[in-house]
Amino acid sequence: xxxxxxxxxxxxxxxxxxxxxxxxxxxxxxxxxxxxxxxxxxxxxxxxxxxxxxxxxxxxxxxxxxxxxxxxxxxxxxxxxxxxxxxxxxxxxxxxxxxxxxxxxxxxxxxxxxxxxxxxxxxxxxxxxxxxxxxxxxxxxxxxxxxxxxxxxxxxxxxxxxxxxxxxxxxxxxxxxxxxxxxxxxxxxxxxxxxxxxxxxxxxxxxxxxxxxxxxxxxxxxxxxxxxxxxxxxxxxxxxxxxxxxxxxxxxxxxxxxxxxxxxxxxxxxxxxxxxxxxxxxxxxxxxxxxxxxxxxxxxxxxxxxxxxxxxxxxx
Amino acid sequence: xxxxxxxxxxxxxxxxxxxxxxxxxxxxxxxxxxxxxxxxxxxxxxxxxxxxxxxxxxxxxxxxxxxxxxxxxxxxxxxxxxxxxxxxxxxxxxxxxxxxxxxxxxxxxxxxxxxxxxxxxxxxxxxxxxxxxxxxxxxxxxxxxxxxxxxxxxxxxxxxxxxxxxxxxxxxxxxxxxxxxxxxxxxxxxxxxxxxxxxxxxxxxxxxxxxxxxxxxxxxxxxxxxxxxxxxxxxxxxxxxxxxxxxxxxxxxxxxxxxxxx
Numbered sequence: 001x002x003x004x005x006x007x008x009x010x011x012x013x014x015x016x017x018x019x020x021x022x023x024x025x026x027x028x029x030x031x032x033x034x035x036x037x038x039x040x041x042x043x044x045x046x047x048x049x050x051x052x053x054x055x056x057x058x059x060x061x062x063x064x065x066x067x068x069x070x071x072x073x074x075x076x077x078x079x080x081x082x083x084x085x086x087x088x089x090x091x092x093x094x095x096x097x098x099x100x101x102x103x104x105x106x107x108x109x110x111x112x113x114x115x116x117x118x119x120x121x122x123x124x125x126x127x128x129x130x131x132x133x134x135x136x137x138x139x140x141x142x143x144x145x146x147x148x149x150x151x152x153x154x155x156x157x158x159x160x161x162x163x164x165x166x167x168x169x170x171x172x173x174x175x176x177x178x179x180x181x182x183x184x185x186x187x188x189x190x191x192x193x194x195x196x197x198x199x200x201x202x203x204x205x206x207x208x209x210x211x212x213x214x215x216x217x218x219x220x221x222x223x224x225x226x227x228x229x230x231x232x233x234x235x236x237x238x239x240x241x242x243x244x245x246x247x248x249x250x251x252x253x254x255x256x257x258x259x260x261x262x263x264x265x266x267x268x269x270x271x272x273x274x275x276x277x278x279x280x281x282x283x284x285x286x287x288x289x290x291x292x293x294x295x296x297x298x299x300x301x302x303x304x305x306x307x308x309x310x311x312x313x314x315x316x
Numbered sequence: 317x318x319x320x321x322x323x324x325x326x327x328x329x330x331x332x333x334x335x336x337x338x339x340x341x342x343x344x345x346x347x348x349x350x351x352x353x354x355x356x357x358x359x360x361x362x363x364x365x366x367x368x369x370x371x372x373x374x375x376x377x378x379x380x381x382x383x384x385x386x387x388x389x390x391x392x393x394x395x396x397x398x399x400x401x402x403x404x405x406x407x408x409x410x411x412x413x414x415x416x417x418x419x420x421x422x423x424x425x426x427x428x429x430x431x432x433x434x435x436x437x438x439x440x441x442x443x444x445x446x447x448x449x450x451x452x453x454x455x456x457x458x459x460x461x462x463x464x465x466x467x468x469x470x471x472x473x474x475x476x477x478x479x480x481x482x483x484x485x486x487x488x489x490x491x492x493x494x495x496x497x498x499x500x501x502x503x504x505x506x507x508x509x510x511x512x513x514x515x516x517x518x519x520x521x522x523x524x525x526x527x528x529x530x531x532x533x534x535x536x537x538x539x540x541x542x543x544x545x546x547x548x549x550x551x552x553x554x555x556x557x558x559x560x561x562x563x564x565x566x567x568x569x570x571x572x573x574x575x576x577x578x
Contacts, residue, residue: 170433177432177439178422178446185408185419192406195368196420197394197486 016161020154029153029225030265035164036221038261041245042171042254043214048243049251050175051207052187054107056239057098057114060121061215063234064091066223068216070140071131080143080224081159088216095212099205118236125231137230140223153225160221167214172254174210183207244286250296259297319381321346321522322367322398322490327376327386329362336362338546339376344490349516349523351533354543360526361403363543364494367524368400369393380490395423399488401479403495409468413459413478416467417450420485425449453481457511473504480511484521491515493525497532509536534558 020028040062047055068087073080102113125132132138143150143159150156174180186193186200193200223229241264249260263285268278293299320343329337337359344350354360365371367378369390378386385393399420408416425446431439454460457477462470467478476496483491493512497505513536515521527533533540533554540557542550550560557563 173435174429174433177435177443178418178426179429179432181411181415181419181422184411184415188408188410189406191370192402192408193419194390195394195400195402195406196482197391197423198419199389199391 012165020157025152025154028157030269032153032156032160032221032225034258034262034265035160036218036225037242037245037265038218038258039164039167039221040215040218041242041249041257041261042167043211043218044242044246045249045251045254045257046171046175046183046214047207047211048246050180050183050187051204052183053103053204053207054111054243055114055208055211056111056236056243057095057117057208058211058215058242059234059236059238060118061091061095061212062219062222062238062242063121063125063229063231064094064212065216065219066140066229067125067132067138069220070138070223070229073141079145080141080220081145084217084220087220088213091216092209092213095215096205096209098212099208100201103201103204103208115236115239118234118239122231122234122236125234132231133229135231137228140227140229142227143224150224151227156221156224160224163217163221167217168254168258171210171214175254179203179206241282244282247286248289248296250293250298253296253298256296256298256301263297318345320344321381322524323379324363324367325377325379327363327366327373327378329359329366329371330374335546337366337373340543340546340548341376342541342548342551344522344524345539346489346522347516347520348538349512349525349536351537351540352524352526352543353528353533353540355528357545358543359546360543361494362546364400364492364524364526367393367492368398394486397487397489398492399483399486399490400492401476401483401494401496403498405472405475405479407467407475407478407482409466411467412464413454413467413470413481414447414450414463416478417453417482417485418446420482421446421449424487450481450485453484454478456484456515457481458507473500476500476504476508477511484515489522491521491523493523493527495527496525497527505532508532512536 019031023031040058043061044055044058047053065084065087068091069080069084072078072083072087076083098117102110105113126135128134143156145159150159182193182198182203185196186198186203190200245260245264246257248263250256264282267281268275271278271281274281289296322344324340324342326339326341327337328335328339340359340363342352352360352363362371366373366386369385369388369392373386377384380396380398383396385396408419425442427438427442431437451460451463454463457480459474459477459481462474467475470478480493480496496508500508509532512523516523525533525537537554540552540554541548542557542563550557550563552560
């Protein structure tokens with residue numbers, strides 16, 4: 001187990017060092033886009049997968065992360081690598097407060113409340129002209145660190161990938177700790193979780209805080225990649241898009257989330273001649289997974305392993 | 317009688333116009349097994365839910381030793397040392413039996429968020445300790461062979477045992493059992509009796525049990541209170557209660573002899 005982990009880490013580091021030299025700029029940009037999207041959807045997974053709370057606030061968190069760090073950078077002159085973590089912590093706090101306020105309701109009502117939050121944030125961005133540039137949006141400053149500027153996909157690759165890996169490992173770790181166990185428990189029975197001494201509201205609000213934090217970091221990364229913030233990007237539809245990626249990835253599997261993020265980022269390119277029907281393809285994908293594979297891509301992998309095992313056993 | 321561990325004072329619970337509990341007072345002595353019996357709809361489960369904070373009494377007060385607990389949130393009442401099981405079992409079905417028990421132990425083997433996201437520092441030790449303590453509790457209820465089975469895959473009798481192990485994980489002073497024998501076969505009830513008696517006699521745990529299965533209640537209880545239509549109509553030692561004409565009339569009716577196992 002540890003040997004295979006060491007080998008995996010070794011291969012990972014090797015790939016990380018080699019790929020900027022062999023992959024074309026456009027591919028590196030896509031890898032960054034996948035990583036940033038995966039960070040956003042990891043947040044969705046914590047709140048919707050583990051805590052079992054339907055949230056359509058993810059695109060609002062993404063918007064707050066992108067706008068927050070951009071505004072903070074342009075107004076204070078601090079570099080992005082300082083303002084993004086600060087913003088993300090603040091968005092985490094907003095997530096916690098949002099959770100405390102909305103989690104007294106559940107199911108459809110919670111979905112509606114979080115949807116309203118996304119709508120409010122988008123409206124505020126459109127009408128907050130002096131700060132946000134209003135409907136026209138605003139440019140994102142280039143990422144600078146140690147006197148170097150990272151602006152192309154190939155350059156941002158060195159920033160985004162390590163952060164993604166760190167957040168991925170940390171999220172996976174947290175979900176396999178007592179915190180993940182608590183969320184898993186309250187998802188199945190809030191009454192029993194309370195009877196075991198868990199502060200259910202605090203756990204759920206904590207999950208919202210995590211989704212806010214991850215959404216904001218991912219949002220900052222996406223802003224750096226697109227170099228321009230347009231409030232039209234941060235609609236409720238975008239929240240549904242993140243939710244769809246989470247569903248297809250399998251709500252409880254961080255690895256599935258990464259695979260699913262890749263699928264959603266790369267599909268538009270594969271279906272270029274199909275461009276206007278892309279929404280339809282995503283919708284069918286979502287529907288197909290909900291009906292046929294509610295546990296997402298990760299469950300397909302598990303089934304394949306099982307089939308392989310059983311066929312291996314049949315061979316004498 | 318020494319100072320009661322749990323003291324229920326004149327508690328009333330109403331749902332709209334319906335009076336589920338009407339001025340019930342009850343003392344549970346430390347280290348004893350106290351049973352509350354009564355026909356369906358007598359208010360037994362309501363009483364239990366009022367103690368654990370799921371329902372807020374409209375009137376009266378509930379004390380755990382000197383501290384008033386009515387009106388507190390359920391998880392705070394749990395943390396003061398009151399554990400419970402559920403009538404229809406409320407296990408975390410997708411989790412393994414050992415994880416179910418660890419949920420209650422996590423608070424006693426806690427670590428911070430930073431440790432959780434890095435799996436560094438005290439993580440391994442705290443997890444191992446919680447796992448070991450959970451394994452001990454599973455062993456106590458006779459489930460040590462089923463540690464990695466999903467809770468929902470256990471047969472019903474074992475689910476009840478798992479609920480008891482999980483309740484013990486919070487290290488309670490008072491254990492509330494909501495009809496622990498319902499749906500169990502006679503041999504399983506005997507096993508359950510043995511477990512409860514052992515907990516009470518060797519670990520000094522106080523148990524309040526709600527049930528209408530007589531063999532369980534009559535054999536293990538030190539004291540029995542009888543509820544009917546939300547009121548307490550009798551209380552005493554099992555032998556006393558068994559002969560109380562009011563009880564026989566209100567609760568046991570014509571089938572008294574059979575139900576009492578006499």
